[in-house]
Amino acid sequence: MAADAPSPSPAGTGRLYPVGLRLEGRSVLVVGGGAVAAQKVRELVACGAEVTVVAPAIVDELADDARVTCHRRPYRSGEAADHRFVVAATDRREVNQEVHDDAEAAGxxxxxxxxxxxxxxxxxxRVRRGSLLVTISTEGRSPALATWLRRRLEDELGPEVEVLLEVLAEERDRIRAAGGSTEGLDWQGALGSGMLDEIRAGRIDAAKELLKACLSSSSA
Structure with a gap:
């Protein structure tokens, strides 16, 4: 085996290719109607997905949500194929297996x-701060560690980071709208210039001036 080859992965895990799914307006099936399903549905709905929940028993949080289509019945063989993304959140392994097999067969x-x-x-x-999304994965090997790291990041990434992102995005949009290029500008220098400290102190305009000064000097 080559020296840089990855070690064999435990069953059910392996190297992950990180992606972000755009689910707005797309059909998502959640099989299961309990607390775990409800937590999954909350995040799916927040991303604009069109969520259908199928389960013999469905908690009130889901049943009372007008944004969610609920069917109080068992999963029907093959129905995973009618959706773009599927979540199996039941406490019955044989049901989860059937959902998995149907989804895999349908791609x-x-x-x-x-x-x-x-x-x-x-x-x-994951940790969300507005449009900022930070994810942590252990490739399925230790959810407890991923949760522990998430909690640490939640403490580190306060609301000021969301403001920082908005300031950067607005300036980037302004430059592009004026026909300029955002490549080659000293964005990293700007981020290290004390912008975040100014935002924490409530001095948003001062942070914007620091950003513009750094970008102007790099484009000169």
Whole structure:
């Protein structure tokens, strides 16, 4: 075996290729109607997905949500094929297996909650601050570590980081709208110039001036 070859992965895990799914307006099936399913649905709805929940019993949080289509019945063989993305969140392994097999046969990406062997997609631990999304994955080997790291990052990444992102994005959009190029500008120098400290102190305009000064000097 080559020296730089990866070690064999435990069953059900392996190297992950990180992607971000755009689910707005796309059909997502969640099989299961309990607390775990509800947590999955909250995030899917927040991303604009058109969510259908199928389960014999469905918690009120889901049943009362007008944004979610609920069917109180067992999963029907083959119905995973009618959706772009599927989540299996039941406490019955045979159901999760059937959902996984149907999705795989149809070429549909599927996640099974806490069951990496029945996933073609795993859901990493994540921290959101507006448009900023930071994810942590252990490739299914230790969800506890991923959760621990997420909590540490939540403490580190306060709301000021969201403001920082907006300031940077607005300036980038302004430059592009004026026909300029954002490549080759000293964005990293700007980020290290004390912008975040100014934002933490509530001096947003001062942070913007620092940004413009750094970018102007790099384009001169």
């Amino acid at each position: 549909v990406w599927v996640n099974a909650a806490d069951d990496p062997q029945r996933c073609s997609v795993t859901l990493p631990a």
